[in-house]
Amino acid sequence: MADFRKLRKQASIYGVATFFTIFCAFPFYWMLITTFKRDSDLFNPTNDPFILNAAPTLDHLRVLFFHTLFLRYLLNTFVVGAAVVIITLLVAVPAAYSLTRWAGRWGEGLGIGIFLTYLVPPTLLFIPLSRVVAFFGLTESIGSLILVYPTFTIPFCTWLLMGFFKSIPPDIEEQALIDGYSRLGALVKVVLPLSISGLLTVVVFAFTLSMQEFIYALAFISVSAQKTVSIGVPTELVRGDVFRWGPLMAAALVASIPVAILYTFFLDRFIAGFTMGAIK
C-alpha cells in the first residue's frame, strides 16, 4: 500500500514536471527543426510539421551569416548589453544602498516610486526620448540605446537590489565600521560580496532586457550596421509579407544560445542561503 502511494506521488510529480518541460522546451524544438528544414519541407502543408521530412540543410544558416549582417548585430547587441549592465550597476548599487540604509522610512516609498517609472511604456517615451538622443547627437548609432536602456534597467534593478541589501543584517556592516573600514570600505568588502546573487541577477536582468528591447531600437536606428539582433533580424528577414522562416528561426536559435549558457552557468549562484550563519 505504502509503496503504491509513494509510486503514485512520484508519478504525479514527474507527470507535472514532464508537462512543463515540454511546454517550455517546445519553442526551442520548433526553432531547432525549422532552422534545419528545407524550404520545400517547411512549406508543404501535407507534411508532418513536427519532424524533419527531408534531409536537413544548412542553407538558412548560410543566408543568415553571409547574406545579412547577423554577426554585426550580435556584436552590437553584446556591446549595448555590456555597456548597459555596467551603467546600471554603477548607478543602481549606490542608489539602492542609500535608499535601504539612509533614507529611513522614506526609502521604501522612494524605492517603489522609482520602480513605478519602469512601468511607463516605451511607446509613450520614445518620442520625447528621440529629442534627447538627437540632443546628444547619437541618432543612428548604438550609443542612443546605451543612453536610453538604463532608463528602464536602473529603476528595476535599484528596486531589486534594495531587497537584497535589506536582507543583510546591519550588524555586519556596523561591525565592519568598527573593524576599521569606512562606509565605502564596508560596502565593497562586506555588503557587495554578500549580495553577489543580487548583483548577478542584476547583470542577467539588465543584459536580457536590453537584448530583447525592440521599440527604442526600431525608433532610433535604421542603418543596418548599427542594428541589434532584436530589430536587425525582423527588419532584414521579413520583406513585406514574405517571412523567411528558416533564417528567422536560425537567428532566434543562435541568439538564444549564449543567454541559455549564461543562465545555466549562474543558476547555482542564484540559489540563496548565502547569508546563512551570519547571525545567531
Next chain:
Amino acid sequence: MALVRITGLTKYFNDHKAVDNISLATREGEFLVLLGPSGCGKTTLLRMIAGLEKPSSGEVVIGGRVVNDLPPRVRNIAMVFQSYALYPHMTVFKNISFPLRALKMEKEKINEKVEWAAQMFGIEQLLNRKPRELSGGERQRVALARAMVRMPSVFLLDEPLSNLDAKLRASAREELQQFQRQIGITTIYVTHDQVEAMGLGNRIVVMNHGKVRQIGTPWEVYHEPADTFVATFVGSPPMNLTEQGDVLVGFRPESFLPLEVNQGHGELKQFEFEVSLVEDLGGDRLIYGRLDEQFGRQRVVSRFAPNINFPIEAGRTHLFTVPEGKVKLFDRQTGVRIEKNIPAGEPDGRD
C-alpha cells in the same frame, strides 16, 4: 588602554529620549557593566561610545580625546554584537584578520596575531571553517578573538552571551572574565541579566528609562540600593518592599528569617508572617506568604539557605525578623533611599 568618560550624554530618537543626560567614567582596565531592562537605553549608550550613533548632546571622551565627531574606525575600539556579526562569506581566519587588514598590516604579522588570538580562545582548529559551520559557542569565541586581535583601547560588548544556552553561558562568563583580567583592557558590557552583571562587573551601572539609577560595585548595588528600582531589579527574588507610613521598608529575602534563626544578629525588626507556599529549590528554600494587617497584608518572600533547617510549612504563621542593619528605607513618593533609622513601630526584638 584608555579611559572612557561620558558627560551629559543625551540621545533623542524623534521625540523619545532614549538616553537622558548620563555622565560616567570608567577606571583603568575596569570591567564596567551597564545593567537595565530592555529599552532602558543601555545599548544606545554603548552605540554612542562606539560611534554608531550620534549623541544629541553631551560628550564622549576616549583616552583623553573628544570623539563625538569621529567615525568608529578611528576610535580604536572593538565591539562584539549580540548577534556576533561574523562575516558569513569569510573563513574564521579571514574574519579574525579583517580588522588587521584594515590597518594594512604585513601578512606575516597578521598570521602571527591571528594565531595568537585563536590560541587564546582555543579555536586554532576552526580557522578554515565558515561561520555557518560553527556552533553558537564557537561563533562567540570567533567574535571575541576578532575583537581582541588588534588590542583595542576599549572593549565594548553588547549582550554577547544571550544567544548561548544556559549551561554554556555560565562557562563562557567565567572565560570572558579571565580573558579580560589577563589582557586588562577597559571593558564596557551591556546586559539585562542581573546574574551576569553581578558575576562579571567590577562596577555596575544600573539604568532605567534612559537614566542612571546607581553606579557601584556589585556588593553596593545589591546591599545598598539607591532606590526601589535598583532594589527590585537586582536580586532574584527581588527585595521585599512593604509600606509603612510615608516610607517603604525594604529587606532582602535572605535576611528575612524566623526569630530563632536571626537571634544573635543584633537588633531585630519583627514581622508576623503567614506562610502560604514553600518552594524547595534543592539547595535553597523559598517561603512565600503575607505580612500581618499592620503592613497591609503585603506579599513577601523569604529565602532559606541550605544550612537553615528550621521546620516550616504552609498555612501557619511564624514570627519572622530582619536585622536592623539589613532594613533599607525608601521614600514612598520618589522611591529614593532614605538614610535614617526605622520609624517607631513595634518594639524591636532583642536577644
